[in-house]
Amino acid sequence: MELDAVFTALSDRTRRDIVVRLSAGDATVKELAEHYAMTMQAVSQHVQVLERSGLITRGRHRQTRPCRLEPAALDAVGSWIDDSRRTWSDRMDRLETRLAHLQDEQ
Numbered sequence: 503m504e505l506d507a508v509f510t511a512l513s514d515r516t517r518r519d520i521v522v523r524l525s526a527g528d529a530t531v532k533e534l535a536e537h538y539a540m541t542m543q544a545v546s547q548h549v550q551v552l553e554r555s556g557l558i559t560r561g562r563h564r565q566t567r568p569c570r571l572e573p574a575a576l577d578a579v580g581s582w583i584d585d586s587r588r589t590w591s592d593r594m595d596r597l598e599t600r601l602a603h604l605q606d607e608q
Contacts, residue, residue: 504555504556505579507554507555507556508555508556508557508575508579510555511554511555511557512579516540516545516548517551517552519537520534520548520549520552520558520569521557521558521571523537524558524569524571528569528570529568529569530568530569531545531546531549531567531569534549534569549569552569553569555575556572557572557575557576558571
């Protein structure tokens with residue numbers, strides 16, 4: 503899974519909505535399309551983007567192919583965000599300390 507693909511997939515509101523919907527349980531493209539004023543083909547294209555990014559997988563159940571959220575992909579994004587937050591927090595703390603030191607020198 504590439505983070506770039508995940509962030510690209512999540513950059514679209516409809517795809518974020520689909521991820522939220524799938525967090526409540528599996529759904530077919532037809533079931534997902536019921537919530538949008540767009541064609542099933544358009545929803546299917548959104549699903550394909552999510553699938554390519556690794557955020558969802560599609561299985562087989564009788565004649566349907568339900569979509570399933572892959573939480574591990576979201577965990578990877580969360581880890582990246584947490585690491586970035588720590589890095590920037592550390593940098594800002596060092597900057598604050600440096601600025602305080604400079605003010606004390608004046």
